[in-house]
Amino acid sequence: MDLNYTAEDLAFRDQVRTYLEANLPQDLQQKVLNHKRLSREDFVRWHKILAKQGWVATGWPAEYGGTGWTATQRHIFEEECARAGTPAILPFGVNMVAPVIMAFGNQAQKDYYLPRILSCEDWWCQGYSEPGSGSDLASLKTRAEREGDHYIVNGQKTWTTLAQHADMIFCLVRTDTGVRKQEGISFLLIDMKTPGITVRPIIMLDEEHEVNEVFFDNVKVPVENLIGEENKGWTYAKYLLGHERTNIAAVGRAKRELQFLKRIAAKHQKNGLPLIDDAVYASKVASLEVELMALEITVLRVISQDSGRPGPEASLLKIKGTEIQQRLTELMVEAVGPYGLPFDPAFLEGETEHSIVGDDDAAPLAPYYFNFRKTSIYGGSNEIQKNIITQMILGL
Incomplete structure (x- = not known):
């Protein structure tokens, strides 16, 4: 190789x-x-x-x-x-639902949805997680009951990223309660303008409106919006998650952020010297850089196979990629010290030229740090990914 x-x-x-x-x-x-x-x-x-x-x-x-x-x-x-x-x-249309439509959708669905995803005519969001059904996604409770040529959907999704902007949501719903939980799930495409859908914001610590709760109250969804077969949605969901986990590794972004980290560590001082010259801090940066290099080589090894369908190795990339991303944000906040404490939403929104702390590099770092706490959870928590590796790669 x-x-x-x-x-x-x-x-x-x-x-x-x-x-x-x-x-x-x-x-x-x-x-x-x-x-x-x-x-x-x-x-x-x-x-x-x-x-x-x-x-x-x-x-x-x-x-x-x-x-x-x-x-x-x-x-x-x-x-x-x-x-x-x-x-x-944004991955929800191009990298997540589109591969599912290509692999399991019918020709009419491909002809209609794929061009609209390409042109960004439709903004998609993901209806997976529910209150009490995150890592144990198969325990979801949102129901879809068929009535003639429609499904009637009732339930709630949560942590729905950018749903306030979405035109469409791809949604896991329960269509059979009398079988094993993984076998009673279907995959529906739902127009967010359908009567009965309510989007309620979840405002995060940094005052950002990134995620939402989505409520379904007797929402009518045409049967033609079902992907594949009824009650086979768990198969399609796992296929989608493989694509999501591969993308989460984000090696290129981590490499860019490593250079940013080195720059701010050279600008901020400890005991009169640039922090990057402090032996203890420099060793942390060096250790992280070695881990990032190892991840990049692993990504190259995976893509050299070019199977086109992510396997369990996607879980490995997801774990290590998110650990590195979180470590980067930790070292950034450590580098700027108290300059990273204040939240400055107006500056982040571009309403002011300079931050309230006088250090434009430092101002976004506390929100950045908190936002990246979620990366080890979404796409399937890292603990779940370790279980997948144990079962599917190590055979234990």
């Missing part, structure tokens, strides 16, 4: 860099690099720029409007986007 880039790979990297330098709006880049909040319009704007180039769906087959790139090309593209500081392409 050769993990070095070929001449063709390097030429592709140069092509991507040139494109990003010419087409990434500077205001979006500065928001990303400086940890400012992005609006719905920011995400949509960048999505449409990439869509015009045909580079939105890097993992899709060309027949559905994707790039048809190799796994190595997709890795290079993600690395270059992270290095340049592009907004993320």
Whole structure:
């Protein structure tokens, strides 16, 4: 196995860099690099720029409007986007529900939904977690009862990311209570404008409205919005989660944030010297950098197989990727000390030129730290991922 880039790979990297330098709006880049909040319009704007180039769906087959790139090309593209500081392409449509529609949807569903995902005509959110049904997702209680050519959906979802902006939600619902819990789940696509749906914000510690509760009260969903077979949704859900966990590793973003960490550690001092020159702190940074390098090599080993369908190795990438992301934010807050304490929502929203603490690098770091506490939980908690590795890789 050769993990070095070929001449063709390097030429592709140069092509991507040139494109990003010419087409990434500077205001979006500065928001990303400086940890400012992005609006719905920011995400949509960048999505449409990439869509015009045909580079939105890097993992899709060309027949559905994707790039048809190799796994190595997709890795290079993600690395270059992270290095340049592009907004993320939100995963719920492109990287999560779209692969499920391709693999298990019927032709009419593919023809209707996939072009709308490519164009960002539909903004998607994910209806998985419920109160009391997070890591034990199969215990979900949201019901869908069939009445003629519709399902009637009742229940609640929680921690639904950016549902306040969503046009559509892909939703796990219980359609049979008389079987083993994993066997009575179905996968529905639901229009968020349907009467009976209520979205209630969950405001986080940093005053950010990122997640929500979503309530379903006698919501009518056409049977044609069922993906695959009734009561087979658990299979589709696991397939989707494999794609989600692979993307969570985010090696390119971690590499960019490591450089940011080194910069602020060089700017802040301890005992009259830059913190980066303190032996204890420097050893922490070095140890983290070694772990990140090991993760990158592991990612390259996984993508060299290019099976197109994430296996249990996605759990390994998810665990290590989220641990590194959390450690990065911990070291950032440690570097800036008390400058990271105040929350400055107005600064994060771009309403003021400078932060209230006088250190624009430090101002977003406390919210950033708290936000990344969730990464070891979503996509299936890291404890659950360890169980998957034990059973499916180690055979225990």
